[in-house]
Amino acid sequence: MAVADSPAPTVDLPVEDVLTASGLTGETLTLKVLKGVAGGEQAEVAYQVPVVTGMVILDAVHYVQHNLDTDLACRWNCKAAKCGSCSAEVNGRPVLMCKTRVDDLPAGPVTVHPLKSFPLIKDLVTDVSRNYEVNREIPPFTAAPDDGTPWRIPQQDIDRIYEFRKCIECFLCQDVCHIIRSHDDADRFYGPRFFVRVASLEMHPKDILDRREQTREQGGLGYCNITKCCTDVCPEHIHITDNAIIPLKERVADVHWDPVRFVGRKLFGRSGD
Amino acid sequence: MAATPEPYDTIECDVLVVGAGGAGMRAAIAAADAGCTVRVVTKSLLGKAHTVMAEGGIAAGIGNVDPEDSWEVHFADTMLGGQLINNWRMVELYAHEVIDRVLELERWGGIFDRTEDGRIMQRAFGAHSYKRLAHVGDRTGLELIRTCQDRMVHTQGVDVSMEYTLTALLKSGGRVCGAIGYDRNTGRFVAFKAGAVVLASGGWGRMYRYTSNSWECAGDGAAMAYQAGADLLDMEFVQFHPTGMIWPPGARGILVTEAVRGEGGLLFNAEGSRFMLDYDPVKKELSSRDVVARSIYKEVQAGRGTPHGGAYLDVRHLGADYVKRKLPSMYEQFHALASIDITRQPMEVGPTIHYTMGGVRVEPETAATTVPGLYAAGEAAGGLHGANRLGGNSLGDILVFGRRAGDAAAEFAKTGGATRVIDETQIAAEQAELLQPLGGDANGAAPAENPYKLHEDLQLAMQDDAGIGRSEESLQRALAAILTLRERSAHIRVSGGRALNPGWHTCREITNMLVISEAIVRGAMERRESRGSQWRFDHPEQEVEYGKINLVTRRGDDGMQVVRVPLDPLPERLRPLLERSRFYDPAKLPKGYLTETVVAAGTTGGKRKRK
Numbered sequence: 001m002a003v004a005d006s007p008a009p010t011v012d013l014p015v016e017d018v019l020t021a022s023g024l025t026g027e028t029l030t031l032k033v034l035k036g037v038a039g040g041e042q043a044e045v046a047y048q049v050p051v052v053t054g055m056v057i058l059d060a061v062h063y064v065q066h067n068l069d070t071d072l073a074c075r076w077n078c079k080a081a082k083c084g085s086c087s088a089e090v091n092g093r094p095v096l097m098c099k100t101r102v103d104d105l106p107a108g109p110v111t112v113h114p115l116k117s118f119p120l121i122k123d124l125v126t127d128v129s130r131n132y133e134v135n136r137e138i139p140p141f142t143a144a145p146d147d148g149t150p151w152r153i154p155q156q157d158i159d160r161i162y163e164f165r166k167c168i169e170c171f172l173c174q175d176v177c178h179i180i181r182s183h184d185d186a187d188r189f190y191g192p193r194f195f196v197r198v199a200s201l202e203m204h205p206k207d208i209l210d211r212r213e214q215t216r217e218q219g220g221l222g223y224c225n226i227t228k229c230c231t232d233v234c235p236e237h238i239h240i241t242d243n244a245i246i247p248l249k250e251r252v253a254d255v256h257w258d259p260v261r262f263v264g265r266k267l268f269g270r271s272g273d
Numbered sequence: 274m275a276a277t278p279e280p281y282d283t284i285e286c287d288v289l290v291v292g293a294g295g296a297g298m299r300a301a302i303a304a305a306d307a308g309c310t311v312r313v314v315t316k317s318l319l320g321k322a323h324t325v326m327a328e329g330g331i332a333a334g335i336g337n338v339d340p341e342d343s344w345e346v347h348f349a350d351t352m353l354g355g356q357l358i359n360n361w362r363m364v365e366l367y368a369h370e371v372i373d374r375v376l377e378l379e380r381w382g383g384i385f386d387r388t389e390d391g392r393i394m395q396r397a398f399g400a401h402s403y404k405r406l407a408h409v410g411d412r413t414g415l416e417l418i419r420t421c422q423d424r425m426v427h428t429q430g431v432d433v434s435m436e437y438t439l440t441a442l443l444k445s446g447g448r449v450c451g452a453i454g455y456d457r458n459t460g461r462f463v464a465f466k467a468g469a470v471v472l473a474s475g476g477w478g479r480m481y482r483y484t485s486n487s488w489e490c491a492g493d494g495a496a497m498a499y500q501a502g503a504d505l506l507d508m509e510f511v512q513f514h515p516t517g518m519i520w521p522p523g524a525r526g527i528l529v530t531e532a533v534r535g536e537g538g539l540l541f542n543a544e545g546s547r548f549m550l551d552y553d554p555v556k557k558e559l560s561s562r563d564v565v566a567r568s569i570y571k572e573v574q575a576g577r578g579t580p581h582g583g584a585y586l587d588v589r590h591l592g593a594d595y596v597k598r599k600l601p602s603m604y605e606q607f608h609a610l611a612s613i614d615i616t617r618q619p620m621e622v623g624p625t626i627h628y629t630m631g632g633v634r635v636e637p638e639t640a641a642t643t644v645p646g647l648y649a650a651g652e653a654a655g656g657l658h659g660a661n662r663l664g665g666n667s668l669g670d671i672l673v674f675g676r677r678a679g680d681a682a683a684e685f686a687k688t689g690g691a692t693r694v695i696d697e698t699q700i701a702a703e704q705a706e707l708l709q710p711l712g713g714d715a716n717g718a719a720p721a722e723n724p725y726k727l728h729e730d731l732q733l734a735m736q737d738d739a740g741i742g743r744s745e746e747s748l749q750r751a752l753a754a755i756l757t758l759r760e761r762s763a764h765i766r767v768s769g770g771r772a773l774n775p776g777w778h779t780c781r782e783i784t785n786m787l788v789i790s791e792a793i794v795r796g797a798m799e800r801r802e803s804r805g806s807q808w809r810f811d812h813p814e815q816e817v818e819y820g821k822i823n824l825v826t827r828r829g830d831d832g833m834q835v836v837r838v839p840l841d842p843l844p845e846r847l848r849p850l851l852e853r854s855r856f857y858d859p860a861k862l863p864k865g866y867l868t869e870t871v872v873a874a875g876t877t878g879g880k881r882k883r884k
Binding site: 023037052053054055056059065066067070071072073074075076077078079080081082083084085099101121122123125128129132135136139140141143149150151152153154155158161162165166167168169201204206207237 | 317318319320321322323325326376379380381382384385386387390391392393394409410412415416419423424426427435458485487488489520521522523524527528601602605606609610611723724725726729767768769770772773774775776777
């Protein structure tokens, strides 16, 4: 029972209301959560969770928190797939826990692990501060000072960048990216989330800055070899590789690998850029 | 109680901003632009605040789609929607300035859908006379928060403390001079020394069982303000959004944006009848939220509810392409969580807690609370929305009053807040209280209480007895439950240590929620009428006397006090503006100072001659 050890409720609900509201299916889920703290050992702990119709993994984790293990740490906020807080690796796949339904997973135990690419803080919570540092490095939106509002912008210009603006910063794309996971130069690589960010700025019709060289040099855009893992895990279905990274690579190629400039650089050194 | 506190970190700044939603970030930008050092403290990661949940748009009388629109009509709609007990000066400032705030957001890189000729697109929304909500798809809140976030982190002078909880305001000489809290990840205490404090900590929907609010919305800011002696205003008004998901159980309460109806979605009962035609033949599905929520509730009570106890919301007639383009996140949400394709099947929806109109009492111009050095903006503050908030007025609110609060706090920090002294005994007392739940055995013979269980019990009590419909009897039950829970909360014990322990974090939220719940219930008891979101089964009519007052909650010597404060009637210069609303009907004016003479004369009301 979901509320077996709770004190008597202060309000009596009719029995049928409790049943409808709880939606218990009678099945039990084995949830294996990787617990641990920074610098310590991590170990999977198995919990038995009663399954409710339409249950998502975050519901199961909450059940554990409320009933079995009150200090189990996880991040969550909106529980509606709009804030991107509850990222974790469920059965090895980076997902939002609030959007991953138990009945969509194969029968049997379900593993829930923290994001692997980021340093562990505790249990399912990792240190994602690197992402916020990268964001500060990217020059912000800048319009021409004399470009007075109200602006006229065609809808198709909005449509082009709207996809990038859907990003909820769950950092699943950063987590799955093999450059961030295992490359020695990961600290010189912005990662898919921030290529999306750069793309949204570069393609904004009113932005006047040029971030191409920075994205190549400091952002390590060239490291991306378009395996599309980021696109695959994006809960907002942003075509990260096709619509953000590849166009950025083309734009960088325009400025950096232009044949005339290339020859210039070879003849006169980097000042030829 | 220890007189000397355990070691703590000290962070000093000119302006401390509590909360990093739209209001907090806009306040931080304003204060930094005024030359102050600013520290923003958030319980979550940056960019995750509840603002991201706002979907429909920002209401602003720009008139891009309907040229008849203007700030004046927006003013009238907001006042009438709030049943005329709003603070009219706040509404006036708001309706004026929100237009500039929208354009400013665009200049900061925020994007909006466009009209044919490339101007900002505006959509229809409940009880707004004209198409008024600037929006981008159904993710306007995310756009607002990301735009403010990028602006803020690139603004000189602003620092952010992510995943810190603030638990109490520090006072010195009658003035707020900072706050104490802890780093959630380590449990280490931190004192923030500040010249002024802006509360932008959001609302408190988390104390209800079926809610569209995140865990963060526990009323921390309002509770801290109350404990520091600030007045709270209109606490009885809690908004039920008419359309939340009701199935499956885990998704119950998740918001279904009003934009669904704004774009033409229709409501039906289980018998296939479009019931809003009966409840509000003029505004229909786009009536104000209090009316639509009550209508769905009444249909369900009358036995015409859907299988899971709600109504059907249908967009199939709009066409699959249009639905996916204008309501993409709703399409995705129902697809993922309920296995429903909303272009082929109707949605099942029912009322869910959404917003709290009440909040910390503020001065309209400066967002100053009744305690010097303390400012409040956004959902944490009260007054703008009166008895019911119109959709789209929240995203505008946070920008307009976030900025005003930031400006005023900066000014105060430079003048009245120049000296910053922290009282060590206050810190020691707070630390002792916070650490109590980690202290092993429970007090005396009482069993140890689980904080989550207390929260669940509070949610049940508030949902059932202080929810969409209330009576003296139900409110007495709710109050008794709250008082019992308060006694039980003294025995809360949690396992584990201080590092990132959610059970421990929940403890203080419980006490905050109990304070705010008590304020809601006591206010709802005192307001013996139905007005806006307050629906009293035992007092179903609006009463003139309550249209002339606001209820103020404050901390007294022997507990919580609720006092009646006469509200400032709409001045003559603004009264003619009410007629500019398309929904103005002299026969149906909210009862109060404008209808007083007629009611006193014993007629049916509304025939009052207006100047």
